[in-house]
Amino acid sequence: MRTAHGDLPLPVFLPDATRAVVRAVDAADLEGAGIRGLMVNALHVAHRPGASVVEAAGGLHRFMGWRGPVFTDSGGYQAYSLTRENKALGSVSDEGFTYRFDRAEEKKLLTPEKSVERQLQLGTDVVITLAQCTHPGAPAAR
Secondary structure (H helix, E strand, O other): OEEOOEEOOOOOOOOEOOOOOOOOOOHHHHHHOOOOOEEEEHHHHHHHHHHHHHHHOOOHHHHHOOOOOEEEEOOHHHHHHHHHHOHHHEEEOOOOEEEOOOOOOOOEEEOHHHHHHHHHHHOOOEEOOOOOOOOOOOOOOO
């Protein structure tokens, strides 16, 4: 797969850099270990430190000090886990995902379009669309 920040042989393992960092490992160590790309969660990064902060820093690559490809996850799994964990934190409708990370926050609506826009604002190489995850035990119709 060709990206603006390098080629990736497929299939590829992408370490989890949920909040724009792989815990306890810096970018140089990741490169030294042969890691070619990272997976960042756009919903978490947009929440903290904020999409505008990352954009002002020059995008995810400069913010993280990472030269390779970056994939961003839309937040679909977080929609699933938040709504399963506590119905007061979120809900899913045909419009999108209404959520807040804690009860003190104002609810926000994440639509598929907004998810893509946010990921592009972060400067990702590969955008993953917003999907609705379901429980493995959910009926097939769900």
